Amino acid sequence: MYSRRTNSLPLVAVLGAILVGGVPAWGGVGLRWQPPQQLTAVGEFIEIALMAVSEDSASESFTGLQAVVTWDPTKLSFLGIRDPCEAGPCPANAYRWSSIGLPTGGENDSLDDGEIFLTAFGQFSPPFPTATVDGLLVVYFRFEAVGAGLAEVALAPSSSFGNTTKVSGIGPSVTGTLGPPAEVTVIGCGTPTVAAIGSRYVAITPEAGVTPVALLVEGEAIDPDVDCLSAFVQLDGRLGATPVFRLAEAWGVMSVGDRSIIPSAVYSIRSACGVGGEIQFMSDPVSVTTWRWGDVNGNGDLLFEDISLVFNGSQGIFNGGTMLENLDLSPCTPDGVIDDNDIADVQAAFSGNPFPCVAPCADAPGLSALADLVACMSGPGIDVAPACRLSDRDDDRDVDQCDFADVQLTFSPSVP
Numbered sequence: 001m002y003s004r005r006t007n008s009l010p011l012v013a014v015l016g017a018i019l020v021g022g023v024p025a026w027g028g029v030g031l032r033w034q035p036p037q038q039l040t041a042v043g044e045f046i047e048i049a050l051m052a053v054s055e056d057s058a059s060e061s062f063t064g065l066q067a068v069v070t071w072d073p074t075k076l077s078f079l080g081i082r083d084p085c086e087a088g089p090c091p092a093n094a095y096r097w098s099s100i101g102l103p104t105g106g107e108n109d110s111l112d113d114g115e116i117f118l119t120a121f122g123q124f125s126p127p128f129p130t131a132t133v134d135g136l137l138v139v140y141f142r143f144e145a146v147g148a149g150l151a152e153v154a155l156a157p158s159s160s161f162g163n164t165t166k167v168s169g170i171g172p173s174v175t176g177t178l179g180p181p182a183e184v185t186v187i188g189c190g191t192p193t194v195a196a197i198g199s200r201y202v203a204i205t206p207e208a209g210v211t212p213v214a215l216l217v218e219g220e221a222i223d224p225d226v227d228c229l230s231a232f233v234q235l236d237g238r239l240g241a242t243p244v245f246r247l248a249e250a251w252g253v254m255s256v257g258d259r260s261i262i263p264s265a266v267y268s269i270r271s272a273c274g275v276g277g278e279i280q281f282m283s284d285p286v287s288v289t290t291w292r293w294g295d296v297n298g299n300g301d302l303l304f305e306d307i308s309l310v311f312n313g314s315q316g317i318f319n320g321g322t323m324l325e326n327l328d329l330s331p332c333t334p335d336g337v338i339d340d341n342d343i344a345d346v347q348a349a350f351s352g353n354p355f356p357c358v359a360p361c362a363d364a365p366g367l368s369a370l371a372d373l374v375a376c377m378s379g380p381g382i383d384v385a386p387a388c389r390l391s392d393r394d395d396d397r398d399v400d401q402c403d404f405a406d407v408q409l410t411f412s413p414s415v416p
């Protein structure tokens with residue numbers, strides 16, 4: 001067991017000799033946590049300040065303090081204390097202690113068990129530590145968040161080794177009230193699991209947790225076709241600008257197919273976590289590459305069997321381990337239906353035609369796009385050959401005046 005050193009120190013007598021005569025009216029000095037609440041995520045580092053606060057309207061000097069600090073070690077890992085005056089000048093609301101630390105032994109034999117004991121001793125001559133109404137910054141406690149949930153960091157009146165939390169004055173203790181525990185809400189914002197499930201779809205599964213998650217899809221910088229893309233998964237599996245927050249279990253395994261999800265493209269996917277509809281933390285990213293155009297069983301080859309799988313899918317038969325997302329190639333925003341257009345696209349791909357849709361980050365079409373369009377003009381409702389599909393700007397398989405208008409707009413961006 002520790003001796004209650006602050007009581008037995010000679011400095012008490014020294015201070016007494018200095019202050020006797022002026023005899024300050026000792027008010028209580030309370031101990032508080034600052035901030036009282038904070039939000040963090042697993043893997044993040046936090047600091048919580050211990051404040052000594054005067055409990056009446058006047059500042060109160062004291063000689064030292066000791067504190068038993070407890071926390072939930074399954075959610076927070078203690079990293080140490082940080083004396084704000086250790087390096088450089090002291091902040092205005094802090095104090096240069098003659099010594100502050102975690103004495104060896106007892107509570108501090110283990111720093112991982114959720115209980116430690118702090119001692120802080122004032123100087124032997126003025127200035128003495130003084131609790132103001134706003135609070136004296138005693139020291140910071142540093143933690144790493146290691147488990148999700150609500151974690152509390154508390155001041156305990158006494159420890160399992162018999163030490164107590166108190167503020168020492170001259171003569172009687174000046175310990176005021178011990179403030180409530182600091183509440184640390186730890187969010188789990190783990191990296192989602194992702195997989196390519198086609199040339200037009202990815203599957204995203206956020207890590208289970210208690211915090212709502214939005215799913216951010218970005219194109220990787222190495223891929224110029226998608227490098228400008230940064231969008232959130234919407235409830236319908238499309239991408240949009242607004243983050244949609246749901247619990248992981250509500251998302252489940254989310255199939256994401258969109259105009260911006262194109263073949264053989266490299267995407268970076270992260271969970272964006274937060275409460276109240278705001279992003280507070282981002283998970284680490286995970287990379288995924290969609291299947292090559294027309295390969296509907298993900299084996300990297302484009303063979304006759306790929307055509308046959310799409311044909312079977314159009315008949316409602318999903319064989320060879322395929323599912324709908326694998327086979328849904330068309331239109332440019334895939335429609336969740338396997339029909340003649342998907343068959344036409346896999347056949348065109350098999351014949352060597354490239355992916356017929358404009359990449360989300362493609363350069364604006366040049367004058368050649370206008371010439372291509374004129375050469376490919378088929379008229380309303382008349383399907384064009386695969387080689388002309390890039391001129392089908394509105395994705396209805398013909399090349400007509402609507403497509404012409406679309407290209408025209410790219411040359412006149414100010415037109416509404």
Ligand SMILES: [Ca+2]
Nearest residue numbers: 107110113115
């Ligand atoms: Ca301990």
Ligand SMILES: [Ca+2]
Nearest residue numbers: 295296297301
């Ligand atoms: Ca294949």
Ligand SMILES: [Ca+2]
Nearest residue numbers: 328330335337
């Ligand atoms: Ca389709």
Ligand SMILES: [Ca+2]
Nearest residue numbers: 392394396398
């Ligand atoms: Ca068209």
